[in-house]
Amino acid sequence: MSEALEAARRAAAMRVAEYLDAARVVGLGTGSTVEVFLKTVYDKLTDKTLVASSIDTALAAKSLGLSPVDPVTVERLDIYIDSADEVDPLGRMIKGGGGAMTMEKVLASASDLRVFIVDELKVFPRVPHGRPIPVEVVPQAVSIVKRRLEDAGFGCRLRVPQGKRLPVITDLGGAVIDVEPPEHMELERVAGFLERLPGVIGHGIFIGYADVLVIGRSDGRVEVVTYRRPREERASPGS
Ligand code: 5RP
Numbered sequence: 224m225s226e227a228l229e230a231a232r233r234a235a236a237m238r239v240a241e242y243l244d245a246a247r248v249v250g251l252g253t254g255s256t257v258e259v260f261l262k263t264v265y266d267k268l269t270d271k272t273l274v275a276s277s278i279d280t281a282l283a284a285k286s287l288g289l290s291p292v293d294p295v296t297v298e299r300l301d302i303y304i305d306s307a308d309e310v311d312p313l314g315r316m317i318k319g320g321g322g323a324m325t326m327e328k329v330l331a332s333a334s335d336l337r338v339f340i341v342d343e344l345k346v347f348p349r350v351p352h353g354r355p356i357p358v359e360v361v362p363q364a365v366s367i368v369k370r371r372l373e374d375a376g377f378g379c380r381l382r383v384p385q386g387k388r389l390p391v392i393t394d395l396g397g398a399v400i401d402v403e404p405p406e407h408m409e410l411e412r413v414a415g416f417l418e419r420l421p422g423v424i425g426h427g428i429f430i431g432y433a434d435v436l437v438i439g440r441s442d443g444r445v446e447v448v449t450y451r452r453p454r455e456e457r458a459s460p461g462s
Pocket of ligand 1: 322
């Protein structure tokens with residue numbers, strides 16, 4: 224990662240610190256941006272209940288002296304912080320580069336406020352933009368799911384470690400198929416199709432999950448796009 228990009232992520236993470244003051248239970252996504260966030264706002268996290276979306280993030284937090292709780296002990300979160308691989312101006316995202324999208328979506332869905340930090344290189348006029356969409360699949364079902372996807376016009380690639388046949392296995396015990404949907408299939412339809420396919424555990428299309436998008440730019444500016452306000456504010460009279 225370039226120095227300017229790293230600085231952009233740090234600046235964006237600093238801005239997100241403002242949202243933490245009122246939060247008690249904080250969910251954490253997975254990936255290098257979340258690690259930058261952890262390091263940058265460490266002081267604001269020491270008195271929070273942290274919930275990690277992956278073993279990777281739990282270990283990153285632990286290495287800093289933080290102690291995330293097991294997600295199974297949590298029923299709802301005040302705020303969820305994460306990044307994405309690609310995002311469009313409507314806040315629609317492609318995630319799952321790190322294969323943690325299923326728990327990321329679960330934590331985001333249970334959170335009052337969802338904030339996503341991206342650098343400017345991840346913003347595109349529409350998504351997906353050249354990257355495949357990760358689909359988490361029951362390992363025993365990979366051949367059947369892959370065939371059904373291919374029959375429906377999807378390009379498919381099973382995610383495997385370099386030089387191996389055995390698939391990469393996620394924290395949840397799933398395999399990952401990276402898919403390219405048929406060219407003119409709307410993203411919502413792709414998501415619906417994947418959700419109806421037996422054997423699919425989850426996928427990396429996130430529509431309606433970004434309440435706030437914080438974009439770090441390499442010239443040092445930070446842009447905040449608000450799609451939805453926190454749940455309590457939305458529920459109050461006149462909102
Ligand atoms: C992991 C994700 C990540 O948010 C996404 O891959 C971005 O990662 P990074 O911050 O390393 O660029 O969806 O499942």
